[in-house]
Amino acid sequence: MILTITLNPSVDIQYRLSDFNIDTVNRVTDVRKTAGGKGLNVARVIRQLDEKVSATGFLGGSLGDFINSELKRLNIENGFMPITGDTRNCIAIIHNGEQTELLEDGPVIQQEEASQFLRQFREQAKQANWITISGSLPKGLQKNYYEQMLAIANEVGIPVLLDTKGDLLARSLQGDTVPYLIKPNQDELADLLGEEKLDIEDVRVAIQSVLFDGVDWVVITMGAQGAVVKHKDKVYRVHSPKINAANPVGSGDSVIAGFATGLARQLSGENLIKFGLAMGVLNAMEEQTGYVDITKVSWCIEQMKVEDWV
Ligand SMILES: Nc1ncnc2c1ncn2[C@@H]1O[C@H](COP(=O)(O)OP(=O)(O)OP(=O)(O)O)[C@@H](O)[C@H]1O
Numbered sequence: 001m002i003l004t005i006t007l008n009p010s011v012d013i014q015y016r017l018s019d020f021n022i023d024t025v026n027r028v029t030d031v032r033k034t035a036g037g038k039g040l041n042v043a044r045v046i047r048q049l050d051e052k053v054s055a056t057g058f059l060g061g062s063l064g065d066f067i068n069s070e071l072k073r074l075n076i077e078n079g080f081m082p083i084t085g086d087t088r089n090c091i092a093i094i095h096n097g098e099q100t101e102l103l104e105d106g107p108v109i110q111q112e113e114a115s116q117f118l119r120q121f122r123e124q125a126k127q128a129n130w131i132t133i134s135g136s137l138p139k140g141l142q143k144n145y146y147e148q149m150l151a152i153a154n155e156v157g158i159p160v161l162l163d164t165k166g167d168l169l170a171r172s173l174q175g176d177t178v179p180y181l182i183k184p185n186q187d188e189l190a191d192l193l194g195e196e197k198l199d200i201e202d203v204r205v206a207i208q209s210v211l212f213d214g215v216d217w218v219v220i221t222m223g224a225q226g227a228v229v230k231h232k233d234k235v236y237r238v239h240s241p242k243i244n245a246a247n248p249v250g251s252g253d254s255v256i257a258g259f260a261t262g263l264a265r266q267l268s269g270e271n272l273i274k275f276g277l278a279m280g281v282l283n284a285m286e287e288q289t290g291y292v293d294i295t296k297v298s299w300c301i302e303q304m305k306v307e308d309w310v
């Protein structure tokens with residue numbers, strides 16, 4: 001079973017507009033609402049791939065109720081802990097071929113809720129074979145909360161795929177227990193290294209930084225440009241097929257779902273890379289966030305090209 005962690009879930013609202021105008025009224029007819037936050041997108045894609053998944057994190061208020069009912073409808077095992085605060089909304093406005101996102105901070109987690117969740121997490125982790133941890137930390141949690149979770153997962157012997165950025169990612173790489181897989185995108189990698197921007201050649205060098213020592217898989221995603229992947233001492237350049245992208249939001253989450261599922265199925269090397277990254281491509285082809293058309297999985301894997309770089 002794959003356990004997905006979403007500490008700051010959201011009800012994602014997607015507005016599609018042919019034109020978006022500032023400082024005036026915009027009326028929206030194309031509206032979608034989904035149980036979101038990165039880890040819930042991961043859980044949904046794993047479920048679509050028919051792998052056993054359980055989702056956990058904090059949920060509260062009426063938006064929490066919506067997510068609880070969505071988990072039931074999607075037949076995803078619900079391990080979320082109820083909290084006194086209110087789960088947030090995140091809004092993505094898709095307009096003029098661009099995408100503007102408004103992300104609420106989310107609830108403040110009480111100290112007792114934070115400690116109770118760590119106790120619950122230890123028990124849930126014991127039931128899992130793989131763990132994914134995704135997204136931002138809600139307010140009220142200590143900055144080292146992910147490090148505490150990595151330590152617990154390590155104690156119970158379960159590897160973690162971590163998808164976060166900035167200080168949270170930097171801290172997780174400096175702690176005693178590092179993740180098994182990380183997946184920063186090109187901009188997040190630049191940010192981690194204190195650089196303004198990185199081109200593809202910079203990425204090839206940066207991925208071999210000592211910063212990633214001990215992390216088995218480093219996956220740097222680059223949207224339509226594909227990815228650069230490091231596994232132990234090997235580096236690969238991955239090319240994705242050219243597609244008509246409908247909505248790339250959640251492609252990174254779908255890649256995490258792909259790698260977790262592939263690992264659960266004992267895929268390795270290039271087969272795992274192709275399977276994992278194909279899920280990002282398939283998500284980008286769909287309007288729905290965190291959704292893949294499973295009838296296209298074999299086609300997409302065949303289109304992925306993996307080149308040995310080092
Ligand atoms: N337009 C696209 N065309 C082809 N493949 C794409 C496209 N967008 C995303 N992908 C695939 O999905 C993977 C992940 O995409 P991306 O780099 O945009 O992740 P991300 O920035 O973490 O996304 P998000 O934070 O929105 O989930 C890419 O490495 C690529 O394989």
Ligand SMILES: O=P(O)(O)OC[C@@]1(O)O[C@H](CO)[C@@H](O)[C@@H]1O
Binds near residue numbers: 037
């Ligand atoms: O605030 P976080 O946790 O960093 O990101 C939240 C979020 O933007 O990420 C997903 C796309 O990856 C969306 O479903 C969601 O709204």
